[in-house]
Amino acid sequence: MIERPPTLPEIARAVKPGSRGAKLLAVLERLDKSQWWSGEALREHQFRQLGELLAHAARTVPFYHQRFETAKVDAAGPMGPDVWRKIPLLTRRDIQKAGNSLRSRKVPAGHGRLGVAQTSGSTGMPVKLNTTERTRFLWNAFMIRDHLWHRRVFGEKYAAIRKFPSHVASYPKGKHAKSWSPAIGGLFGSGPAAGLGIDASVKQQAEWLGREDPVYLQTYPSNLRHLAVYCERHGIELARLAEVITFGELFDPETREICRRVWNVPVTDMYSSEEVGYIALQCPDHAHYHVQAENVLVEILDDGGEPSAPGEIGKVVVTHLHNYASPFIRYDIGDFAEVGEDCACGRRLPVLRSILGRTRNMLQTPSGDRYWPFFGARTFTEIAPILQHQFVQKTADVIEGRLVAERALTEHEEERLRRHILSRLPYPFKLVFTYHDEIPRSAGGKYEDFISEIAG
Numbered sequence: 001m002i003e004r005p006p007t008l009p010e011i012a013r014a015v016k017p018g019s020r021g022a023k024l025l026a027v028l029e030r031l032d033k034s035q036w037w038s039g040e041a042l043r044e045h046q047f048r049q050l051g052e053l054l055a056h057a058a059r060t061v062p063f064y065h066q067r068f069e070t071a072k073v074d075a076a077g078p079m080g081p082d083v084w085r086k087i088p089l090l091t092r093r094d095i096q097k098a099g100n101s102l103r104s105r106k107v108p109a110g111h112g113r114l115g116v117a118q119t120s121g122s123t124g125m126p127v128k129l130n131t132t133e134r135t136r137f138l139w140n141a142f143m144i145r146d147h148l149w150h151r152r153v154f155g156e157k158y159a160a161i162r163k164f165p166s167h168v169a170s171y172p173k174g175k176h177a178k179s180w181s182p183a184i185g186g187l188f189g190s191g192p193a194a195g196l197g198i199d200a201s202v203k204q205q206a207e208w209l210g211r212e213d214p215v216y217l218q219t220y221p222s223n224l225r226h227l228a229v230y231c232e233r234h235g236i237e238l239a240r241l242a243e244v245i246t247f248g249e250l251f252d253p254e255t256r257e258i259c260r261r262v263w264n265v266p267v268t269d270m271y272s273s274e275e276v277g278y279i280a281l282q283c284p285d286h287a288h289y290h291v292q293a294e295n296v297l298v299e300i301l302d303d304g305g306e307p308s309a310p311g312e313i314g315k316v317v318v319t320h321l322h323n324y325a326s327p328f329i330r331y332d333i334g335d336f337a338e339v340g341e342d343c344a345c346g347r348r349l350p351v352l353r354s355i356l357g358r359t360r361n362m363l364q365t366p367s368g369d370r371y372w373p374f375f376g377a378r379t380f381t382e383i384a385p386i387l388q389h390q391f392v393q394k395t396a397d398v399i400e401g402r403l404v405a406e407r408a409l410t411e412h413e414e415e416r417l418r419r420h421i422l423s424r425l426p427y428p429f430k431l432v433f434t435y436h437d438e439i440p441r442s443a444g445g446k447y448e449d450f451i452s453e454i455a456g
């Protein structure tokens with residue numbers, strides 16, 4: 001183990017030939033080269049892969065067989081931007097309606113065992129899909145690319161405050177591991193890791209961090225903000241902290257200033273999702289993001305479906321190049337992003353200047369404690385035919401649950417839903433359900449699953 005960031009050749013020397021780490025190393029070495037490819041070479045490479053993905057989807061995914069036929073898309077012919085743009089966007093509602101018809105009937109053997117991924121429902125419409133060994137493997141490869149880009153010292157302590165499976169990383173102890181992750185451990189020695197569930201209050205998080213004293217901290221931007229301000233007010237110092245890594249929601253640049261002021265550390269953000277993994281990573285030299293073009297095709301489109309130009313904001317449409325189990329083709333992920341100019345770092349991976357529309361607020365209990373709210377949305381559909389939800393904290397002790405459902409819920413279903421939600425919240429709020437045809441986005445195009453009307 002070394003006390004500075006490892007280089008790829010150093011990692012290569014540490015990896016046993018023929019091991020799982022060796023396979024990962026081979027991908028990292030390819031990514032190390034492709035980040036310097038020209039924009040043209042990247043696009044060519046992407047469209048070759050998209051052509052294969054489309055042909056596979058037409059052959060083995062009933063939903064796409066139908067969709068390509070209706071849209072008159074020749075999935076077996078030559079693939080280029082003109083053919084591509086004839087494909088209708090895939091919405092969350094499409095995915096919910098399509099169910100199993102969006103899954104491949106025949107995943108090529110080389111893609112390995114299937115797994116399941118599910119969005120947390122932060123958009124109000126949870127999405128479930130199949131992953132493969134290949135997609136999970138690539139997830140790890142891009143995670144390590146992020147560490148290498150940002151020159152992290154693998155021997156140091158890494159702490160994460162995020163969502164963990166229930167009770168795995170509860171306060172006061174949290175969870176501990178020898179290595180940052182099994183994938184990194186198999187590749188190169190890495191330092192200890194600690195994790196704390198995001199259901200801990202900000203006060204508890206700060207106390208835990210003081211005890212753990214990590215070099216790296218990973219958490220959600222809105223949580224980070226409250227945490228930094230709390231530490232500042234209460235004189236809690238994190239002497240060894242060198243960098244904060246954020247993910248999972250809208251990143252407000254002001255958070256960077258706060259962390260600089262309170263801890264004198266930089267913040268590195270990333271843009272990822274359960275559905276497609278890493279979408280964009282922050283440039284090693286700048287505050288903007290590079291699309292992970294070897295993993296996903298990202299299109300930023302205006303209201304008319306035309307590509308947005310640098311400086312313009314458009315909707316984010318993604319296609320995972322490698323998921324052959326649940327191909328999401330031109331998937332409208334529900335975010336908005338601003339297109340950036342080519343980056344001065346020399347990488348031609350497309351630039352996103354900022355990502356918008358992933359915002360959440362925090363819940364406040366009548367005693368003033370703040371929490372990241374979780375409503376147990378993953379299992380809503382097991383209770384009643386709910387399509388979309390949004391929660392609004394109206395007063396110190398009243399929460400409105402806005403629901404879009406296929407039909408009105410029975411009294412019994414409402415009662416089960418209420419009990420389920422209240423079991424996830426830190427205080428016995430009064431929960432009032434209201435029914436809607438649709439829950440619209442905010443003026444800025446954002447959808448929030450939780451809005452606090454008393455935040456401040």
Ligand SMILES: [Zn+2]
Nearest residue numbers: 283343345347
């Ligand atoms: Zn760059």
